[in-house]
Amino acid sequence: MSEPPNAFDLLDHIGQLAGVGGWELDLATSTLRWTAQTCRIHDLPPDHQPTLDEAIGYYAPAVRTVLEAAVLRGIEQGEGWDLELPMTTATGRQIWVRAHGAVEQRDGKPSRLIGAFQDITERRRDIDALIASERRFRSLFTYSLGLICTHDLGGRLLTVNPAACLSVGYSEAELVGLYLGELMTARDATRVPDYLARIQARGTDAGRLRFHARDGSQRVWQYHNVVDTYDGQSQVLGHAQDITEQVLQEHRLREWSVRDALTGCYNRRFLAQYFESAGNQSGWACVTVDLDKFKAINDTFGHQRGDEVLVAMTQFFQRHVRAGDYVIRLGGDEFLVILPESGVDQAHALAARFAQDAHAAPCGFTEGCAVHTAGASIEATLAEADRALYTVRRQRRVDDHAS
Structure with missing residues (x-):
């Protein structure tokens, strides 16, 4: 019957299965023993038994200082240690190891150091990769x-x-x-x-x-x-x-597409969009305005003066309309004011405000009012306002003749 394995041999056997090596150091003789797994981690033959100086030599000087301090503290104070350290194997491989150690006492004095030894390179790589990933994310988060x-x-x-x-x-x-x-x-x-x-x-x-x-x-x-x-x-x-x-730029472009370049009021494109979205419903009114003798202004004073009159006339309209009303230049000297959710009374009230303050306008003008009815085309509504305008203009000529 074979003898049972001693504790060190048992540790070696378990270590091979778990990938963990073991070691012991006799403090009286400075004899160091490694298990086969510890030798394998160092890229050495399984039966290699190193000297203490050789074992320490696999660590860089700065790392060696940390390890020696932990061992000395263990001997003097009886404390164990558990360190993760970089090292270089016998073949020059750069790895990370976990070195765990404890002190055994005999007759109240330290007699032996024992411990476990494990290659944790893969885990450290995973940790380093995670740290690097976190650092990259933090940089992206901060500087993006x-x-x-x-x-x-x-x-x-x-x-x-x-x-x-x-x-x-x-x-x-x-x-x-x-x-x-x-x-x-x-x-x-x-x-x-x-x-x-x-x-x-x-x-x-x-x-x-x-x-x-x-x-x-x-x-x-x-x-x-x-x-x-x-x-x-x-x-x-x-x-x-x-x-x-x-x-904002998209809004400006949309505004430019529906605004008259000279006066800044809305244009025919806006009128078409308004009618398409809401204008075919009943409940809105309009006032059309033609400038009187505008051609004579252009012919007598030039187009620049004519442009100035158009701009000033737009400002005149804007001062008298309500918030939510739309001033539209139909072209030339023709203007239109749309009054949403309004009827004939509101249209006539606006026309009256225009007429009452006509002396402040840069040019004479004639007005006509109409109310849109559901189902009617926009052309029909504008034509009705134009007919009202022409009626006013004809009556004015009759009155001028009579006087």
Whole structure:
């Protein structure tokens, strides 16, 4: 019957299975023993037995100092140690190892050091990769020109990067913890619950959100957000671009397309769009205005003076219309005022205001009113206003003749 293995042999056998080596150092004789697995970690034959100086020599001087200090503290104070250290194997491989040690006492004095030894290179690589990834993400988060933030499923901000802070003019400390709706006008804030419901249901959402900046301006963010769940906790990862200038430019382009270049009032294209969107419904009125003897102004004083009269006439109209009314230049010396949600009384009241202040206008003019009825074409409504205008003009000529 064979003898049972001693403790060191048993440790060697278990170490081979677990990938963990063992070692012991007799303090009286300075004899160092390694298990076969410890030898393998050092790229040495399984039966290699190193000297103490050789074992220490696999570590760089700075690392050796750390290890020697831990061993000395263990001998003097009886403390164990558990270190993760870089080392170079016998073949020159750069690896990381975990060196664990403890002190055994005999007759109240340290007699032997024992410990475990493990190659943790792969784990360290994983940790280093994770640290590097976190560092790259932090750099991206910090230096990205994109707007990056996270918020919980209730809409409260958790993190905000500097670009997002700059966009709205608040510091990170001021923003973290705020509910998204607190950065919006009351009208825009009503849309936040719908956004939160969509992103929780779908796991992603994209669109535009408008925020109220510290300086009072409105900032428009084009966002694409996703829900991220880790360890049972969910939060929204948000990435956006500040497209405020783009939105303003789009608005300017739309305005330019429906504005008269000379006077700044609306043009026929706007009239067509208005009629297409809402104008075919009943409930709006109009006042047409023709400038009197405008051709004579151009012929006598030149087109520059004529242009000045058109601009001044537009300003005259704008002073007398209500908020929400539209002043339109149909072309040449013809103007039109659209009065939404109005009837004949409102149209006649506006015409009366024009006439009452006619002495302040840069040019004489003639007016005609009409009310749009459901189903009628815009041409029919304008023709009705023109007929009223021509009736006024004919009557004026009759009156001038009579006088």
